[in-house]
Amino acid sequence: MSTIISCNTYSSLAASKLNNPSLPSEGSSFLRTPKSCSFWNRQFLPKCSSHKHVHCQLQNEQQKKRSFSLKECAISVSLAVGLITGIPSLDWSPMAYAANPALSDLSVLISGPPIKDPGALLRYALPIDNKAIREVQKPLEDITESLKVAGVKGLDSVERNVKQASRSLKQGKSSIISGLAESKKDHGVELLGKLEVGMEELEQIVEDRNRDAVAPKQKELLQYVGGVEEDMVDGFPFEVPEEYRSMPLLKGRAAVDMKVKVQDNPNLEECVFHIVLDGYNAPVTAGNFVDLVQRRFYDGMEIQRADGFVVQTGDPEGPAEGFIDPSTEKSRTIPLEIMVDGEKSPFYGETLEELGLYKAQTKLPFNAFGTMAMARDEFEDNSASSQVFWLLKESELTPSNANILDGRYAVFGYVTENEDFLADLKVGDVIESIQVVSGLDNLVNPSYKIAG
Template structure:
């Protein structure tokens, strides 16, 4: 990309160079003319201008003096073109993915629907503070302080409205979160004064985590209606968490090593957060498969940069949900609701709310059609060194992402072909799952 930028600036620099060369030629001619005028002025002042056989009189000397003054005046009035020097090259770096979240926490946080504008204003201030913190060397701590103090003022001035936005049944929890936020923002102000970027980073992360919890209380369901043709499919109207217990394949000598240490183990646990806000049908379909125990006992199949689960090569099970249709579902970042059966034009600036280009993203498989496979999903082991322009996966915008691994990410790279999912279960958010009412044809129902 850097080489492309340099090539892009070359034509402009060449034009400036030609301008400089032309200016130098003009200056050279002006200098020569000035030298000739200096000679004439000198001769005039010495009375070397000859007339009538070289004899000078008072009139001639007066004329010579006048001519010298005129030449000197002409020299002053003659413009000299200043030598143009090319300014430093200014490479404008274009970030086509500037609005794409670059972490799992940011992706999940930004996918929550905006219900209360004051909460959003506080989040914007904290997002900006997190961005400023990434500036190397001389960090703008003054701007961070301004952001934090404004966020604290918004919280204190609109405390009652922030709580009232939540359903009545959740308001006691909302009060606790708002109290926590007020304390966290106060601590963040103090941390910024210490100029310790690590401490500030931890404080900002705490505030953003609490804000996410408050926003989820404020958005208890979907703020949009699903298309009528999909209304009878399973759907997830919020967030849910699935835990996978994974076992090393029989006869394998390998072990899982968690980040907590304590030696290796033949089993490990991975936690996946499902996002029904941006992918209600895909997340709901997956949650329904988990409820039907479809993935229990399934083998994990290793791909080049993915871990595949489901389908005939992975399990012999068949359940009702594994036979239901599942349209490709993607929500563009600037859209209010998902779009169906159409990939995103990432090259044209259309980016998903839930990007694939994050390590540990989970998406449904699909073939040549624009329908997702109803039973196969994969964990994507995103590697930025193998990404395309802008640090995005070449497959960005083509697969229906429905969640992210939030705990046990280090386990993913240790999973080998044939390792087994002992069990998959929903540990929170099961109440957000609405089972579909669509019935299968008799022949498919018998197979399931």
């Protein structure tokens, strides 16, 4: 008899994220669709993470642990550095990553540990520049690493993190408040008050040596921090190029819940994945997806690719390889859209390699397990339509700007809850529904309202 527990509870039982670094053998097609060998994006399936009240039906109480060995790390390095080992191409170009000057020096790959937490990636991707709030954020995030240390030493390290965050909050509070957008100031101040109270509660938790209570409180505080940072964004930060301005655009952020019915899986029967979509850095890509979600385009669609490296979906039945707009009876495609650190707006229509930006840092990197991106034709940058995929791998020795995906495919969101369960999905599992749960008011030019 299957046991019913929340997805979050089940996730906490897992000792580590599910990773499957194995890739298809040489000569095999990588991320291709059944209709076209050149579309790797057509076969990935979306995964969603649920809110704390959404339940997953599970048959096992423990998740299988998967290790990422040194040998496998070396394989990842070799893929990123030379791509000369016959790795399967993402059918959409990543594997044709021949000589890249940015990858000539191995030190590029090991310059520092990459940020792998989707929540942290989303916080750092916000278009803000407020040092005071970042100085609160960083030590709170560092608690995760501190908790990896066993016993008393780990809690001692957590205590230092908490004291540093608390001190930064007290010293920088006025700078944080001054950085809030005027229209959002009241809400931001309210969140700061909750953050202050929560910080005191976390200090007491550490003083009581209640190790199990640290991580849940940390998550709560970082949600407050993220909320404050979002309240610092005043309007939309740039103008989308005129040729794309009439497309559905997500001018801000939105969140969706994706409910998946799992078939023939002893570990999982049903789960809801929560995905945060980032229109600040990918307004065209995220807007296109939200518009399709509102059209119920993905509801009832099967997972079309699940190979241990990615999960993909979005290839409709029939000859079309993307979304056919009923109002025009033509395929709707969107441009490749890549936002880079230091730039005020995204680059459109070209990969960073084609632009010569080999060492550029993308604002939405392929660092996290459950990174969500658009698939496209290998030889056509602006051919994405409806096929999306989720990466089933974290960056280890291949951080941002030193892997085979960043700058080649448009990332537009991250699975933030229940991402571990993505690895349990199989081809044929059904997306029962995807629903926008917040941020729909940030969608402009919604074509679904015109076409019905």
